[in-house]
Amino acid sequence: MITTSDLTKVYDKTVVVDHVSVSLPDAGVTSVIGANGAGKSTLLSMISRILDADAGLVAVDGLDVFNAPSREIAKRLSILRQETHMTARITVREVVEFGRYPHSRGRLTAECVHKVDEAIAYCDLGEFEQRGIHELSGGQRQRAFIAMVLAQDTRYVLLDEPLNNLDMPHATSVMKLLRRLADDHGKSIVLVLHDINYASVYSDRIVAMKDGVIAADGPPESVMNADTLESIYGMRFSVIDLDGDRIAAYFR
Amino acid sequence: MKSSSRIAAVAPWVAAALVLILGVGSLFLGVADVSLHDVLTDPDVRSVFLISRVPRTVALILAGAAMAVAGLIMQHLARNRFVSPTTAGTIDAAALGLLTATLLFAGASVMSKILIAMLFALAGSLLFIVLIQRIQFKDLILVPLVGLLLGGVFRAIAEFFAYRNNLTQTLDVWLNGDFSGVIQGRYETLYFAGVVALVAYLFANWFTVAGMGRDFATNVGVNYKVVMGAGLTIAALATAVVVVTVGAIPFLGLIVPNIVTLMMGDNMRRVLPTTALAGAALVIACDMLGRWIIFPYEIAVGTIVGVVGSAIFLVLVLRRNRYAQA
Numbered sequence: 001m002i003t004t005s006d007l008t009k010v011y012d013k014t015v016v017v018d019h020v021s022v023s024l025p026d027a028g029v030t031s032v033i034g035a036n037g038a039g040k041s042t043l044l045s046m047i048s049r050i051l052d053a054d055a056g057l058v059a060v061d062g063l064d065v066f067n068a069p070s071r072e073i074a075k076r077l078s079i080l081r082q083e084t085h086m087t088a089r090i091t092v093r094e095v096v097e098f099g100r101y102p103h104s105r106g107r108l109t110a111e112c113v114h115k116v117d118e119a120i121a122y123c124d125l126g127e128f129e130q131r132g133i134h135e136l137s138g139g140q141r142q143r144a145f146i147a148m149v150l151a152q153d154t155r156y157v158l159l160d161e162p163l164n165n166l167d168m169p170h171a172t173s174v175m176k177l178l179r180r181l182a183d184d185h186g187k188s189i190v191l192v193l194h195d196i197n198y199a200s201v202y203s204d205r206i207v208a209m210k211d212g213v214i215a216a217d218g219p220p221e222s223v224m225n226a227d228t229l230e231s232i233y234g235m236r237f238s239v240i241d242l243d244g245d246r247i248a249a250y251f252r
Numbered sequence: 253m254k255s256s257s258r259i260a261a262v263a264p265w266v267a268a269a270l271v272l273i274l275g276v277g278s279l280f281l282g283v284a285d286v287s288l289h290d291v292l293t294d295p296d297v298r299s300v301f302l303i304s305r306v307p308r309t310v311a312l313i314l315a316g317a318a319m320a321v322a323g324l325i326m327q328h329l330a331r332n333r334f335v336s337p338t339t340a341g342t343i344d345a346a347a348l349g350l351l352t353a354t355l356l357f358a359g360a361s362v363m364s365k366i367l368i369a370m371l372f373a374l375a376g377s378l379l380f381i382v383l384i385q386r387i388q389f390k391d392l393i394l395v396p397l398v399g400l401l402l403g404g405v406f407r408a409i410a411e412f413f414a415y416r417n418n419l420t421q422t423l424d425v426w427l428n429g430d431f432s433g434v435i436q437g438r439y440e441t442l443y444f445a446g447v448v449a450l451v452a453y454l455f456a457n458w459f460t461v462a463g464m465g466r467d468f469a470t471n472v473g474v475n476y477k478v479v480m481g482a483g484l485t486i487a488a489l490a491t492a493v494v495v496v497t498v499g500a501i502p503f504l505g506l507i508v509p510n511i512v513t514l515m516m517g518d519n520m521r522r523v524l525p526t527t528a529l530a531g532a533a534l535v536i537a538c539d540m541l542g543r544w545i546i547f548p549y550e551i552a553v554g555t556i557v558g559v560v561g562s563a564i565f566l567v568l569v570l571r572r573n574r575y576a577q578a
Contacts, residue, residue: 048470048471049470050466050467050470050471069473070470070473070474070475071473072473073473074471074472074473075473078471079467079470079471080471081467088460088463088464088518089513089517089518090460090517090518090519091517091519094517094519098460098461098464098468098472099472101457101461101472101473101474102472102473105457106457106458106521130257132517149471152471152472
């Protein structure tokens, strides 16, 4: 379990994350939603120790993320962020191999090779494995990075807006992949999403943030209703039931 | 990557062969006529060979390899292909350090000069990193421009104090690498540069991970700041050793890593040996050119590399859209 207590981040006197105490489960898909600036990515960055907190604690399976050895955390929790590391000309396989770094420090064991092969196959990247990541499409590249965290073999997989810049087929295939990871491998997937309907369809739990605090937290059935969404985003919603999925419309 | 993977497979061997061929050529090129037969039979020729030619060739290999590796590390850490000891002000900072050591500690040993030059080079690189983290547009061209400006400031300070102390000629010598003075007993510090390149190879994976970005490195449990500090120290030490021992070799750390990674990708462990070999080969070639053009006189290798290097740099800049931002 990941627990935060009174986690706070302040930028130039603006409180971006305001004393957030939340527990994230050992399994399943948890989506973090909210408007721009609500503090979603900041929260995820602090949980994954990429960003220092101004106050508060994060514990991953009882380990204090800010003080435990980074490598120990890296065996339990992985984080994928959108950043411009695409300038590197390295192959898909090399990227996936980096996932084994916390375990082997770059000297791959037989087990590592096995995990890398497995991750590549699982993410359907076999034909691309010797290609450079800079040559791939956005969706393929996202799958390569997901394969990397799969090879990293952590219980918790955190993703910051993994659907950014993806078209609908690629976005859906990424979400299906994440769902399978949770179902087949028993992993806990925590992701920041802007598309609330993907959150609704694929999540076990939705955590909604507004102005640095948690505004709603529960299964999609409890969060995906017009009143709650309106209070989170400050705009009109209508929520319909589509074959058992709750879909929100917000276009007018 | 199909065709380029074939290039990647042969590139290390081509680079090694070039070093071997050029190295042998360098052993037998010079004012004194030296042939293999004479080396084996004539003691005078043999002493020219062992006191001058062998040290010079070894020095060229070590200095070339070290500067290329320093450039490779710096471009990874700054995450900009045009960052190198030349374009980050590192060389100028090292020269300023050497001047400081010469002025303040007149009788300082070579080792303490290297140490002080290294500390200055390291401080200069850190200042550069802090500066580029502050600027808003981390443009491929803007970042090295900031470095060149910073280097210009270091050089101006150095020139000011050199002028006041009648050391401008000495400063010019430091800033323009020249191997004509390399003889036995006056180049051995360059072995440090070779050791530094080897150490860089041992930690190559770190640098690749750091080159993927701070978040990426943190995710796999690598301490980004430690890697950054270690990498900049390695680059600063290599630069300082070369500047103090033979003088600066500009642009080498810029063009060699660019050309090698263009062919072989960015995995440091894979490209570092080829980068080192290619750096050595290019410096030997430029030094031989300098020995040959106005024979029996010499043009300093720094000048030749500067001309060749800046021309190649221009080509790389103009072609950047085709590859550097890929």
